[in-house]
Amino acid sequence: MSIITLTHLQRLEAEAIHIMREVVCEAEKPVMLYSVGKDSAVMLHLAKKAFFPAPPSFPLLHVDTTWKFRDMYALRDRAARKAGMQLIVHQNPEALRQGINPFDHGSLHTDMWKTEGLKQALDLHGFDAAFGGARRDEEKSRAKERIFSFRTASHRWDPKNQRPELWRSYNARKNRGESMRVFPLSNWTELDIWQYIHLEQIEIVPLYYAAERPTVMRDGLLLMVDDDRFPLNGEKPVMRSVRFRTLGCYPLTGAVESRAQTLPEIIQEMLLTTTSERQGRAIDHDQAASMEKKKQEGYF
Amino acid sequence: MTEVYRTDALIAEDIDAYLDAHQHKTMLRFITCGSVDDGKSTLIGRLLYDSRMIFEDQLATLEADSRRLGTQGEAMDFALLVDGLAAEREQGITIDVAYRFFATEKRKFIVADTPGHEQYTRNMVTGASTADLAVILIDARKGVLTQTRRHSYLAHLLGIRHLVLAVNKMDLVGYDRAVFDRIVADYRAFADSIGITDFTAIPISGLAGDNITSRSTATPWYAGPALLEHLEEVELDQTADQRSPFRMQVQWVNRPDLDFRGFAGTIASGQVRKGDGIRVLPSGKTSAIARIVTADGEPEAAVAGAAVTLCFTDEIDCSRGQIVTAAQSPVETADQFEATLIWMDEDAMVPGRAYWLKIGPLTVSASVAAPKYQVNVNTMEHLAAKTLDLNAIGVVNVTTDRDIPFAPYAECRDLGGFILIDKRTNRTLGAGLIHFALRRSQNIHWQATDIGREHHAAMKNQTPMVLWMTGLSGSGKSTIANLVEKKLARMNRHTFLLDGDNVRHGLNKDLGFTDADRVENIRRVGEVAKLMVDAGLIVITAFISPFRAEREMVRNMMQPGEFVEIFIDTPLEEAEARDVKGLYAKARAGKLKNFTGIDSPYEVPENPHLRIDTTSMSPEDAADLIISRLIP
Structure with missing residues (x-):
């Protein structure tokens, strides 16, 4: 008998597949949150593997803010089509009506489009389990998040009242109206994600690769002017070779100056760099433990 | 300070070579046990720092936090890196299980960081359940303490194969070999006593960085590996598990079309090869492996830890x-x-109550008998116990409502570890480790009889059922039940009335009014009612039956539709004002303990078949309503 030792990526892959199969068996109506970023790309890829040769039985849900990069919308539609999965796009009608945007409304933008939008979409379709691509290495409060994270009927997360999670055994039972957020990538790190994308040749949004793009500086963030809604007040965008380590709404997502045009170059840059991933997001900077607060309120 | 990553040059010069090397890393999961005082968070912070898992912005936050909240004066307080939630940062203790990640050239590591105090035993158990290895931290100045024994016992109980005794703060005892040797000898004596046969002791300083990533010059008398060297070399469970026989719990049946039928799951132990003979439990049917299917092709073999889909050569049932x-x-x-x-729950275990038991993908109904004994986790003594409270550990008998396939926990974590779930709140209440099967139930076979329950019912020309009346003491259950039976007798129906007080004179005279005794009271009444329903009778019961879980238990004993729940709804003030038997007065005076509504709860039925509001309806009218609505 020859022993076969699985690599760390093979084990992370097996764990994610196990989690996804468990959800499909235990939940009545699961959905996969698809944000078009690199973590979503990996999650979608794993879903295709988990149920092979059958296609995944659940739809993809994009909680849209209307402020994503144009490249993201293009890949979103193509990826769903290629996977043969239904794509549900939800835009909070109230935010749409009020014209909520990241330039004029500050944190209200995230609250209404993302936090409220997500709750609306889950309620509207009656989804009782939602896969998310969050990882425990992203942020301190996430290090304690369960893989199966229980939410009350009002979508609240109670950090003091989380279910113990032992072995590979997950308790997905809940009463009507309550739901689960499930994080199959919990134990992956940013480096694992990149290595896996490289190894499996997963398609990602071109914005992750460096290219000449029109940019301006705002509050210490290097922002890309992705369309003509960006208020410039006469300022002329500067063409810089930049890429993004994380993707969200384009007016809130900081770029880094880079020449990395291939995945190995991106990984190389990441390993040699000294800033962590969420640094590029405006949302976390408010205060220590801000993410924990947002999560209690229902932010993913 | 030696860097763990000696590869900066490689990353910069040949990223492809670096990536190739790192794609062959393995993964080790371990747990750190100890309290803040032992320098646990400092050690983990140090491992992250030395393996370059801390970025510059996090470092800046850390420096700011160290000045504001730190306990290390001007020095960096690594502990602040790993103490996550706001509440804990304020209290200065780690409450929950937090998972941290770092990697060296050989391995990726997942660290479960759990709190050390006794009130967080459940958190440590959770972290230990997935660990290959445990690092038991000891303060060199204090030696083997009560908590050292507790942590070692729990790690051993949960089946962790490798224990590391990290004797920390060696810098504070002058790196004295005698101190280290004495602690190791003390620990060995204890380890032997609880069946730990092997452990690796390492003298370290988390703060100064001695023997963490490489051997320290401060301890020339120590010839063993540095902590990280040991973590890189120790055998993985994923490897060791392959030496056991092949076992896989079926998670999901993959059937996209009529031509494909595969059984998906994660291999719990052993290896499986194309052509291998297999057996499915509990049915015992046999077949052979036709294909091992993955999205990346069809391998010849698959091993423990892999998530696969198996196709058999024969069409046998498997779910x-x-x-x-x-x-x-x-x-x-x-x-x-x-x-x-x-x-693991705030509410104590209730012997006899029906819980969900989940073992791997299988969920069944189960009940737990009163503990044989509880274990004092500090002294390992056996104590007598009637129940188990939060964080208590005991040995119990568990009964499931059907046969389940299993393996002893000591042989296989996946097949022998289960969780208990509350049927109403769905909370995870506890974790169980199976020792062995009790043979009793297999030796009592069900005796088939020729005259069945349908025959009994047909002879009486009626639909057997249980009219289950629940409500507070003095709500009017017995009065209404008695009237219902009289009216049914006039209609030539064959009935029997089981009354709470009467049953306690005979069948249940040995039971009191504690939660556990109330559960057993209702269980016995349920079994008697079931026999009577089998005999074709309409059974009328009048029991307070205050807990939803037990009413649910009786419902599950019956065939669907036979259990009819009637809520005799009388407000507490009203029942207490009536106080027919003078019991409320006694309870208020403290002469009667565990009285429902006073110092013991009544859980209102959520969906009764019928609710009788006794403040607006006479007992006569109530009885008429029950018969007209419920008796066909």
């Missing part, structure tokens, strides 16, 4: 929760077990 094993080494099936139970 979620069943176990596929090597044909020659099947697992046992049973419906009664002895197990160690770790209680």
Whole structure:
């Protein structure tokens, strides 16, 4: 008998597949949150593997803010089509009506489009389990998040009242109206994600690769002017070779100056760099433990 | 300070070579046990720092936090890196299980960081359940303490194969070899006493960085590996598990079309090859592996830890929760077990109550008998116990409502570890480790009889059922039940009335009014009512039956539709004002303990078939309503 030792990526892959199969068996109506970023790309890829040769039985849900990069919308539609999965796009009608945007409304933008939008979409379709691509290495409060994270009927997360999670055994039972957020990538790190994308040749949004793009500086963030809604007040965008380590709404997502045009170059840059991933997001900077607060309120 | 990553040059010069090397890393999961005082968070912070898992912005936050909240004066307080939630940062203790990640050239590591105090035993058990290895931290100045023994016992109980005794703060004892040797000798004596045969002791300083990533010059007398060297070399469970027989719990049946039928699951132990003979439990049917299917092709073999889909050569029945094993080494099936139970909920375990038991993908109904004994986790003494409270560990008998396939926990974590779930709130209440099956139930076979329950019912020309009246003491249950029976007798129906007080004179005279005794009271009444329904009778019961879980238990004993719940709804003030038997007065005076509504709860039925509001309806009218609505 020859022993076969699985690599760390093979084990992370097996764990994610196990989690996804468990959800499909235990939940009545699961959905996969698809944000078009690199973590979503990996999650979608794993879903295709988990149920092979059958296609995944659940739809993809994009909680849209209307402020994503144009490249993201293009890949979103193509990826769903290629996977043969239904794509549900939800835009909070109230935010749409009020014209909520990241330039004029500050944190209200995230609250209404993302936090409220997500709750609306889950309620509207009656989804009782939602896969998310969050990882425990992203942020301190996430290090304690369960893989199966229980939410009350009002979508609240109670950090003091989380279910113990032992072995590979997950308790997905809940009463009507309550739901689960499930994080199959919990134990992956940013480096694992990149290595896996490289190894499996997963398609990602071109914005992750460096290219000449029109940019301006705002509050210490290097922002890309992705369309003509960006208020410039006469300022002329500067063409810089930049890429993004994380993707969200384009007016809130900081770029880094880079020449990395291939995945190995991106990984190389990441390993040699000294800033962590969420640094590029405006949302976390408010205060220590801000993410924990947002999560209690229902932010993913 | 030696860097863990000696590869900066490689990353910069040949990223492809670096990536190739790192794609072959393995993964080790471990747990750190100890309290803040032992320098646990500092050690983890140090491992992250030395393996470059801390970025510059996090470092800046850390420096700011160190000045504001730190306990290390001007020096960096690594502990602040790993103490996550706001509440804990304020209290200065780690409350929950937090998972941290770092990597060296050889391995990726997942660290479960759990709190050390006794009130967080459940958190440590959770972290230990997935760990290959445990690092037991000891303060060199203090030696082996009560908590050292507790942590070691729990790690051993949860089946962790490798223990590391990290004797920390060696810098504070002058790196004295005698101190280290004495602690190791003390620990060995204790370890022997609880069956730990092997451990690795390492003298370290988390703060100064001695023997963490490489051997320290401060301890020339120590010849063993540095902590990280040991973590890189120790054998993985994923490897060791492959030496056991093949077992896989079926998670999901993959059937996209009529041509494909595969059984998906994660291999719990052993290896499986194309052509291998297999057996499915509990049915015992045999077949052979036709294909091993993955999205990346069809491998010849698959091993423990892999998530695969298996196709058999024959069309045999197999579904979620069943176990596929090597044909020659099947697992046992049973419906009664002895197990160690770790209680994890604020509400104590109720012996006899029906809980969900989830083992791998299989969920069944189960009940737990009163503990044989509880273990004092500090002294390992056996104590007498009637129940298990939060964080208590005891040995119990568990009965499931059907045969389940299993393996002893000591042989296989996946097949022998289970969780208990509350049927109403769905909270995870506890974790169980199966020791062995109890044979009793297998020796009592169900005797088939020729005259069945349908025959009994047909002879009486009626639909047997249980009219289950529940409500507070003095709500009017017995009065209404009595009237219902009289009216049914006039209609020539064959009935029997089981009354709470009457049953306690005979069948249940040995039971009191504690929660556990109330559960047993209702269980026995349920079994008697079931026999009577089988005999074709309409059974009328009048019991307070205050807990939803027990009413649900009786419902589950009956065939669907036979259990009819009637809520005799009388407000507490009204029942107390009536106080027909003078019991409320006694309870208020403290002469009667555990009285429902006073110092014991009544859980209102959520969906009764009928609610009788006794403040607006006479007992006569209530009886008429019950008969007209419920009796066909």
